[in-house]
Amino acid sequence: MAAPPTPAGAAGVNGTAGAAGTTLSPAVAAIRVPFVNRLAGIVLILPGVLWLALFFLAPLVIILVVSLGTRDAGGHITLANPGVQNYIQATRPEYLPAFANSLRYAGITTILSILIGYPIAYWISRFGGRQKILLLILVMLPFWTSYLIRTYAWMIILRDNGVLNSILQAVGLTNDPIVFLNTDFSVILGMTYGFLPFAILPLFVSIDRMDHHLVEAARDLFASGRAAFLHVTLPLTMPGIIAAALLTFIPAIGDYVTPDLLGGAQTTTIAKIVQVLFTSGRDWPYGSALGFLLMVVTLAGTLLALRTLRREVLA
């Protein structure tokens, strides 16, 4: 999404997954709906559903259709010889690094976001006191404001004559500027910075919901601090960890802005190739095939996470 998934999104994911284990709200429990209400229901639900079916679902189907097509001599899309040639082309060895990069960047970003986000979320929940909400807003607020601009800020900091190198040279740690920009380091830093807040929110929600008396009970029964964390806190907050992984991984794997601005020309990812194919490259059928593969990877990850989540909630 515009800003990648958001607290509202986190709430949605948590809500759906949690629904199995929680009681239905009174409004939803009113199962017997009189006819008039049913009519009202159609008026309420139908416009939005139709809109999403037309402008969200239908375009997705079209991607799949176009991905089976080819370009004719004039560069137009043709479905004269539909087939999977674009998908076969996608498996050629020269595209492997792009797939590998996409998965590697998204994977490392997800892991880092959880490793950094968990202690922060825990700290806010346990020690935030009356300032809890404020501390959470402080984490979220700047990060809702333009992913593009935040990425740009890292360009100012990381480039050869940027802020970081100026500081390092001023304190004498290095004479020649260190190359930070256009490396794996800068891409992963930029992505982790960008998506960390989307990990912190679901982590906070699940840590905050946890009954802390359970940890105290474990300690009373002579569990060490570490054991109490590993055997009580961690399992109980696993739904939050899974949701956080999901909300970081999805925008990270589809992100082409960070690899483009902080990774430079030589860094390829699938999302970046798709972007080029649809703008300057103008090979839409092939771009659609790569896009479709990207979506399959994302959806598979989402389903896997949701299934694990459901199992955790029901367990």
Next chain:
Amino acid sequence: MNRGGNRWLTAFALLIYAFLFAPIVVLIVFSFNISRRNFVWLGFTTDWYPKLFANQSLTDALGVTLQVAAIAVVGSTILGSLLGLGLARLKFRGSGATETLILLPMVTPEIIMGISLLIFFAQLFGQNGSLGQIAIAHVTFCISYVAVTVRARAAGMDPRLEEAARDLGASARGAFWHVTLPLIAPAVAAGAMLAFALSFDDLVITSFNTGVGSTTLPVEIYSAIKLGVSPQINAISTIIVAVVSIALLIAWRLGAFRTERGSMVVEDAPPA
């Protein structure tokens, strides 16, 4: 409580807060820097700000951005609020599928939504980047956020309030206008602010659906950034950060970031 662990944790937390804010502070500070090359501090100036308004392509882009945002806010707020209300109040066959349909746009990578709408409009309607096309795209990705926000509020609302109004002789329509709507109004407003922030800020989906004469501000900034760092970009970025922060702050005060069970801890909320 483990005091020592607490201290380390606090130190770590403060460090991360610094990490989170430092780039934004740097960005804002350097928007006031005299140096054109923008890497050493040469002195304070506000010159870059007026220069923005003399930049025709930037002001044009701002105009497009605001028009698109206006359509996106109105469209997604109406459709999303109705959806949210319907989902919270009615249990019907297919409500599970509807919920999934609302969640899907939130878990679909932006680039996929961008290219799918591009192909959709180009192949079916011969459209290639009109303002209307961008506006439709923005309505589409904003609906879910409004719906989720409104549903959370409506689900937390006591349905007996409406029943009481009906018992006291209100018509179904009267009960809706005088009871239900005022109760969900803050969530509707919050959803609208959220939609504004999302629309104003969107780069990825827009960049695939933009055309000649329909360049939005983020798209314009992106192409400027590709040419290199400049204090003008810092200045416009500072303004955007301010505008979006204010929109989100208002959305927050109106309760946009509450989860369904109100678990963003209503009882701990700072006094209004």
